[in-house]
Each structure stands twice: as C-alpha cells, then as structure tokens.
Amino acid sequence: MNVFPSLKMLYNPAWFQGDTERSGYFEGWYFKLVDSEGNRPLAVIPGISLDKNGHDSHAFIQLLDGGRSKSAYFRFPLSEFKAAKDKFSVQIGKNQFSNNGIILDLKGQSETVTGEIRFGPLKPWPITSFSVGAMGPFAFLPRMECYHGVLSFDHSLSGRLKIGSDQIDYSNGHGYMEKDWGHSMPTDWIWIQCNNFEISGTSLSLSVARVPWLGFAFNGFVIGLLHQGKLYRFTTYTGAKVKRVKYLSNGVSLEIEDHRYRLIVKSEELDLGAELASPIVGKMKGRIKEHLPASVSVTLKMLSNDAVIFAGISKLAGLEIVGTIKI
Numbered sequence: 001m002n003v004f005p006s007l008k009m010l011y012n013p014a015w016f017q018g019d020t021e022r023s024g025y026f027e028g029w030y031f032k033l034v035d036s037e038g039n040r041p042l043a044v045i046p047g048i049s050l051d052k053n054g055h056d057s058h059a060f061i062q063l064l065d066g067g068r069s070k071s072a073y074f075r076f077p078l079s080e081f082k083a084a085k086d087k088f089s090v091q092i093g094k095n096q097f098s099n100n101g102i103i104l105d106l107k108g109q110s111e112t113v114t115g116e117i118r119f120g121p122l123k124p125w126p127i128t129s130f131s132v133g134a135m136g137p138f139a140f141l142p143r144m145e146c147y148h149g150v151l152s153f154d155h156s157l158s159g160r161l162k163i164g165s166d167q168i169d170y171s172n173g174h175g176y177m178e179k180d181w182g183h184s185m186p187t188d189w190i191w192i193q194c195n196n197f198e199i200s201g202t203s204l205s206l207s208v209a210r211v212p213w214l215g216f217a218f219n220g221f222v223i224g225l226l227h228q229g230k231l232y233r234f235t236t237y238t239g240a241k242v243k244r245v246k247y248l249s250n251g252v253s254l255e256i257e258d259h260r261y262r263l264i265v266k267s268e269e270l271d272l273g274a275e276l277a278s279p280i281v282g283k284m285k286g287r288i289k290e291h292l293p294a295s296v297s298v299t300l301k302m303l304s305n306d307a308v309i310f311a312g313i314s315k316l317a318g319l320e321i322v323g324t325i326k327i
Helices: 133-140
Strands: 025-034 040-050 060-065 070-076 081-083 089-092 095-098 101-107 114-121 144-165 165-168 174-181 189-194 203-213 217-229 228-237 243-249 251-257 261-269 272-282 284-300 308-322
Touching: 025 101, 040 284, 060 089, 060 101, 060 272, 070 272, 081 133, 081 174, 101 261, 133 144, 133 217, 144 217, 165 251, 165 261, 174 203, 217 284, 217 308, 251 308, 272 308
Parallel strands: none
Antiparallel strands: 025 040, 025 174, 040 060, 060 070, 081 089, 089 095, 095 101, 101 114, 114 144, 144 165, 144 174, 189 203, 189 308, 203 217, 217 228, 243 251, 251 261, 261 284, 272 284, 284 308
C-alpha cells in the first residue's frame, strides 16, 4: 500500500495521490463551470471514498446545480474508478476528467447529465522546488487531515451539457478547478471562490480552516487573488495574517494582511444553497451546504498608502461556511 506519495506525485497535485487499498481516505476534484450568461453555474465533484472498515468504499460524482439550488450524488463501485499514474486522467464509469476537460454520462433517478466540456489553458497555483502549489511547504508535512490544491484559477470553456431536459451551452464561459485529499475535511472552514468579475482573468480562491496536526490545532489559510497576471498570495506560510472574521446573518466578511497588501472580502448567500456530502475519516457521511451562486466583493489595497489595486463585485461566487473560525 502506498502510504506516502512519491515526489513526482507530490509536485503534481492534480494527479491521483492515493491508491484504492487505503482505508479512511478520500480524494476529490472540484470543477466549477459558469456559462457566459451566468444563468447556470454548475459544480462537478468526482472522487473516491475509502471508509475505515472497507464496507462502504466507492467512487462518486456529486453535482451542484446552482441554477436550481439542487444537488445530486451518483455512486459507483470502486472497480469503476480508474486513474492514470503519470498524469491527471480519471475515469469513473463512463465519465472522464482531465486537464483537457470533462465528459459526463450520468443517469440517475433524481438527475441526468450528459455532454462534454473542453477547457482552455489552465492557470494553476505555481509550483516551485520548495513550495508545492497552494499548500506551499505544508505539502511536505505528513499526517495532515486534508491537503488542498488549486489546479486552475481560471480557464475558458467550450461545449454543452444536457441537464435533465435543458441544453446548457458553456462556450465562452469560465472554469475553475481545485481538489482536496486526505482522511477528513476540517470541522470549521470558510471557502469562497469567484472568477467572474467585470475584469476578465481576475480570480479569487479563499480557504480558511481550523487545522489539526499532531495533537494541536491552528487556523490555516490559503488565499490567492489572481489579477492582471499576478498572483497575490495570502497564506499561513507567507506570514500573512487574518486580522478579522465577521459572521453575518447570511454570509461572512474577512480582512487579511501581509507586509505589503490588505485584502478585504465580503460574501453573502444569494440562493437557498444545496447539500453536499463531505468525508469524515474517508466515509462520505458529513453534510455541508454550498451556495452557488453567492455574491462577493473583493478589495485589494496597498498597505503603505491605502491605494486600491483592485475592487470588484460578482454575483457568481461559490460560498461555504462550516462551523466557526475564531481569530
């Protein structure tokens, strides 16, 4: 059994990091698709669930249809999960996922989704020798509860999906990709993502969580704002600080600083949200709510003179608030 991934796998977080012989393990990819009109945002979440005793291990594909505040869970035998060892290429049943796009052939009692979406060039969180993407040096730490990767801040889409009786054209829309793997999602977290601002190519990916490790816990965060080709990083390992978290009746606001910049983010629910399954020691028995779409306002300022680098508002964000983060 492969307990620790090879260095080659580590430096390619999009690749399947695990193996099907593990127990108490999960791995999942998150694809967000937004059509050019913003009427039918969709999240597609393929993954694998290996529970502790092996009685409920399976592959899955979750869907979150933001246009209808509806979710669906498609379950597959573990034998129908196939993953390449030297690239990101995953197949679950007749469904395929890679850096080039996704092919869906999902037919269930509650939902039917078929079609193909192709991706333009991806814009991943950069990887260097000592900083592996969004996790940075924390990617080298063993026994983390959950590892996280931002696989593409923003990329173009082409193609169509048939969702129920609706034909949705995602051509000229925006895509986003990330993933998580480990044994459990955190008990407390805030997640906000948006790449549909008035200024094309601007994308926010924000994750703040309570992270347990070797008997103690800390607030860990991975926040990236891609704007005009530059990635502004606010992370635990870069020395940034989450200065304020304020929970609202229907959302959250945060203020983050490092030695040069101040980032102010406020996000609020725009829909009823839909329930998704989340892993607890590999078993998909947790339940969370994701709002897609949600509103988000983002302001990036210079710390020295308060000059505004970027200010934008979007109503096509994704928002998850689970538990409570205390600063």
